Amino acid sequence: MSNWDLMMPGMGLTAIGLAGVTVSYAGIAHTFIDGMHALTGLTMFVGLIFLAAGILDGGVSTSNRAKATTLVVLGISLSFAVAAFSFTTITTLPTFAGVMLIVTIPAIVIAYVAMKMPEYTKPISIIFILAVGAAISAYVGFGLYGPSPYLVPPPVPVEESSEKPATTAPVFAISILKGSATQGNPDYEPDEAHVPIGHIIEWTNNDDVSHTVTSSADAGETFNSNLFNAGEVYRLDTSTLAPGKYDYLCIVHPWMTASFILEEPKSAPEFPISILSGSATQGNPDYEPDFAQVPLGNTIVWTNNDDTMHTVTSTDGIFDSSVINAGEIYRLDTSTLAPGKYDYLCIVHPWMTATFELTEGQQGERLAEDATVTDPNSIPEDKMQSEEPAAEPESEIAAPEVSQPAESEVLTDQEPKPVEPSPQEDAVIVSIPLGTSMPGCEKENACFAPSEIRIGIGTTVTWTNDDTAAHTVTSGDVKAGPIGQFDSGLFMAGKSFSFTFETKGQYPYYCQVHPWMTGKVIVE
Structure with missing residues (x-):
């Protein structure tokens, strides 16, 4: 008779271990997954040792109690096996199950033959050993050299550089002031910043000690510079953040607090300038206004109302529209320019010249040259034009000498x-x-x-x-x-x-x- 004191714990441990190993290798258990593999595997093998010791001590039992226990163990194992195969996320689970069967079936058969027909134990053991060896050899051979070498790892694709190109977004600068580590001193400048979404906020550490820029509400979950030393900078891309107010502090010196408010970018006001009809004829009015005062940050929009092409080209090369065909427009964002006067002309018709002045005021004015402040739209008398252009001097409209053939060469037609x-x-x-x-x-x-x-x-x-x-x-x-x-x-x-x-x-x-x-x- 079997030794039930050994077989019962052996069968129980084997069942529990087998279930745990199956669930772990199926990818269903994700908590301490490596520990689960080790623990359940160890449990299963300890159970197998107890089970084998019980069988060898008293032989394979054929009693009803043994049959019932075996059915319980098989039921537990098969239930977990079905669950594992149904919900598995691991493609190697069938391979693991096959390896387990290769080990289990020969062990059961050899143990049974050894108990019932000991004279056949040796030949049957040799047969199983040769069969397992042949199976392993075939698996490895076909896996390495077969039509589909499944044991040969596929070539690793060369990963492209994940470095992103440098952003061209505008930069909003914030300074960490010198001496800000001393409580009560000014720290961040500006202390509250209004930043358009999409800008890069750049903090520069102008102090002589290390600081951080850390979001206050969530202790650095939203953004956190970590420690950056004197002279270093920290950049934050605001394009991934939602509009609103963000408080931050230095975790090294928690009395250093500030905030920035992310706002939707506002479209710049437009300042229109017209390229007048007939401006290609020398002496006619060309740009209207001829002189304009434009608030810095406005977008100047030139509209070609003539029937020929023109350009808007600065005399010092700062901006150039290229050719603007009839009816087309050219926009110039003045936020990238410095305050001051800018002369420009049409390179196709170089007598067409005008000027605009960028000011830091809030409202733009359109001034003709020599106009007074009390009448910003006035035009001086020397620039007054009649509805029809005055007749030009004969010397200006006569055909150039270089284009006239010699008198003796003039044909009758x-x-x-x-x-x-x-x-x-x-x-x-x-x-x-x-x-x-x-x-x-x-x-x-x-x-x-x-x-x-x-x-x-x-x-x-x-x-x-x-x-x-x-x-x-x-x-x-x-x-x-x-x-x-x-x-x-x-x-x-x-x-x-x-x-x-x-x-x-x-x-x-x-x-x-x-x-x-x-x-x-x-x-x-």
Whole structure:
């Protein structure tokens, strides 16, 4: 008969240990998970030792009591096994169960044979040992060298750098004042800060001892700088915080307290300036107002109400709108600029000049030059313009001398004589004469000099801008628009543009800024 004094605790400990191990390896138990593995595993193996000792001491019992106890143990084990397999979060649990079966089944069979048929114990043991060895060899072999080597770890992907690029958000500076470690002295400056959400708050430790910046309400849960030494800084990105008031203190010197209030960012007021219709004609009014006083922080909005392109370009290179087409606008945020006067012009029409002054006042004023404070919208008499521009002096509207052909070369139809190619010619220069940015040159075909040229294949044509305004040399015509064969883009006074013609044909071109300026290249 079996020794029940050993078998009962053995079976109980085995059942409890098996249940604990199964639950732990299934990922269901998350509290002290490593300790649970160790404890339940130890319990299970101690139970197996007691169980084996009881069986070996008196043999395998076939009594009803033994059968009932076995059913209870199996019921407990199977119940936990079903629960574990149903709710498992660990993919290796089936492997663990398989290993347990590989150990358990041979042990039970060998123990039974040893008790009932001892003469077959040795051969059956050899069979099981060889079978287990073959199974392990096959598992390892296929896992390492099979079609799907499941024992070979997959290549570890190279992780990209997790460093975030430096933020370009505005910085709100707060100073930790020198001597703030002494109770009663000023500590943070400002003591209460109003900060737009999205700004970076930067505390600089200007004291000679260490300090912290720690949220008061939750003892550093929201933000905590930890200790930072003299001369160091702590930055807090407010984009992750909600609007509201945040109190903070230095945990080293708890009498140092301050707060900041996060506010929704307010859109800056706009200050409109108009680019007037007809301003491309020299002498006409151009920017309105011509001189403006703008509160610092406002956004200046230029609207192009003319029918041609313009620019808003500071004379010292601080800002540049690039080309503003008719009907488009250009915005300038003045919060990044210093107070003072800023002169600007249109680089396409350099006679268009104006000025604005950034002030630290609350309200902007529009002042023409020489206007009095009592009449901020007045215009001095020397700037008064009639509804129709006054006639300009003849010397200003006459065609430039460089565009006039010699008197002996004037044709009866008043067309410039085309330039004939010569066998040795490999470069031709076409001038954009002075004054062509104003209408009138087209009447004599003098906007490009010469306006029509004949060249050979492979010849390079160079256009030189001898005017004071910017121009373009663009293939196509005003009606069809650019056709993409060549385009100089906007090039300034004194600059040049070259293009080599490799194919026969006629190539009309024009200036996109001053559409009355047209020319033609004939390649023969």
